[in-house]
Amino acid sequence: xxxxxxxxxxxxxxxxxxxxxxxxxxxxxxxxxxxxxxxxxxxxxxxxxxxxxxxxxxxxxxxxxxxxxxxxxxxxxxxxxxxxxxxxxxxxxxxxxxxxxxxxxxxxxxxxxxxxxxxxxxxxxxxxxxxxxxxxxxxxxxxxxxxxxxxxxxxxxxxxxxxxxxxxxxxxxxxxxxxxxxxxxxxxxxxxxxxxxxxxxxxxxxxxxxxxxxxxxxxxxxxxxxxxxxxxxxxxxxxxxxxxxxxxxxxxxxxxxxxxxxxxxxxxxxxxxxxxxxxxxxxxxxxxxxxxxxxxxxxxxxxxxxxxxxxxxxxxxxxxxxxxxxxxxxxxxxxxxxxxxxxxxxxxxxxxxxxxxxxxxxxxxxxxxxxxxxxxxxxxxxx
Ligand SMILES: *Cc1c(COP(=O)(O)O)cnc(C)c1O
Numbered sequence: 001x002x003x004x005x006x007x008x009x010x011x012x013x014x015x016x017x018x019x020x021x022x023x024x025x026x027x028x029x030x031x032x033x034x035x036x037x038x039x040x041x042x043x044x045x046x047x048x049x050x051x052x053x054x055x056x057x058x059x060x061x062x063x064x065x066x067x068x069x070x071x072x073x074x075x076x077x078x079x080x081x082x083x084x085x086x087x088x089x090x091x092x093x094x095x096x097x098x099x100x101x102x103x104x105x106x107x108x109x110x111x112x113x114x115x116x117x118x119x120x121x122x123x124x125x126x127x128x129x130x131x132x133x134x135x136x137x138x139x140x141x142x143x144x145x146x147x148x149x150x151x152x153x154x155x156x157x158x159x160x161x162x163x164x165x166x167x168x169x170x171x172x173x174x175x176x177x178x179x180x181x182x183x184x185x186x187x188x189x190x191x192x193x194x195x196x197x198x199x200x201x202x203x204x205x206x207x208x209x210x211x212x213x214x215x216x217x218x219x220x221x222x223x224x225x226x227x228x229x230x231x232x233x234x235x236x237x238x239x240x241x242x243x244x245x246x247x248x249x250x251x252x253x254x255x256x257x258x259x260x261x262x263x264x265x266x267x268x269x270x271x272x273x274x275x276x277x278x279x280x281x282x283x284x285x286x287x288x289x290x291x292x293x294x295x296x297x298x299x300x301x302x303x304x305x306x307x308x309x310x311x312x313x314x315x316x317x318x319x320x321x322x323x324x325x326x327x328x329x330x331x332x333x334x335x336x337x338x339x340x341x342x343x344x345x346x347x348x349x350x351x352x353x354x355x356x357x358x359x360x361x362x363x364x365x366x367x368x369x370x371x372x373x374x375x376x377x378x379x380x381x382x383x
Pocket of ligand 1: 054183
């Protein structure tokens with residue numbers, strides 16, 4: 001069986017972990033944490049980066065920093081992973097779910113303004129499959145209504161947005177905050193892991209405090225204050241050096257990993273375009289977005305076709321999966337607010353989207369077999 005995902009190991013992970021362990025410093029914020037953070041700050045022009053134990057944690061930090069409270073409203077796409085919403089729900093916010101575009105799972109930026117009220121505090125665009133949301137429109141709304149923007153960039157490492165001035169900006173460098181994931185299903189991994197990028201300088205010193213259990217430890221070690229104590233809320237959001245050492249090996253190979261993933265993505269796109277099948281749509285990448293080879297998905301014409309495709313891929317030895325289930329109609333949230341709201345595009349992706357295998361070690365020959373399987377499956381379906 002060809003799996004849906006297989007984490008790629010560069011070979012250096014255990015070497016750097018050995019080095020971290022041998023150095024005697026295995027708790028957080030040591031040499032490897034600082035190397036990783038400095039790399040991302042330089043490479044993608046994030047003002048400040050803090051490694052976290054997951055993207056979920058990075059989102060929770062952002063929700064605390066944004067001072068989200070009971071009664072506040074936060075606009076989140078419905079078609080996303082639970083973590084995007086849960087960080088704000090934990091702060092007591094009401095989530096106002098937004099729909100996707102018809103042809104692109106990202107939040108429909110033209111429909112956000114109607115959702116803004118006097119209680120709205122933040123917008124959380126998710127760059128689905130590493131493809132940028134329309135950030136110019138979202139940042140304009142944020143400015144107009146004085147909102148914070150928290151990018152869920154979990155899938156968006158090394159992907160870019162071309163703004164209206166023609167400038168190419170890394171995803172995660174545009175909003176006030178951005179959260180990334182290094183979960184084993186993402187492009188570069190550390191098992192579990194993530195980072196918070198902070199692009200608004202007003203929040204940096206508080207972020208360091210929340211990151212280290214509400215203490216001013218970071219300032220103390222830089223010699224900026226002469227006492228180290230409890231000064232704010234917080235948690236233990238920082239990963240150990242063992243995780244950071246693992247991540248460093250991945251970072252060293254980032255461009256090679258990206259090149260391979262993007263070439264697999266392109267091979268999928270070209271091969272499936274040539275099949276000229278009307279029963280599914282290929283992913284749409286707007287002119288303002290780049291792709292980072294995070295995910296290759298198709299949108300079938302209906303749920304029945306999607307299930308048929310997944311099962312015939314399985315019969316041919318390929319594991320394909322679907323996700324997400326619209327959060328606005330989830331068991332946990334449906335009864336809380338917005339009961340009965342209909343978000344047709346999000347529901348359509350819930351029913352019709354399928355993710356095909358995509359990982360570093362996948363071969364082009366495997367993709368050829370997947371194309372054959374798709375051709376047969378859909379040839380079968382008459383009318
Ligand atoms: C993977 C993912 C997350 C969660 O990342 P963790 O590091 O597992 O917490 C959040 N949002 C999106 C869109 C994701 O794809």
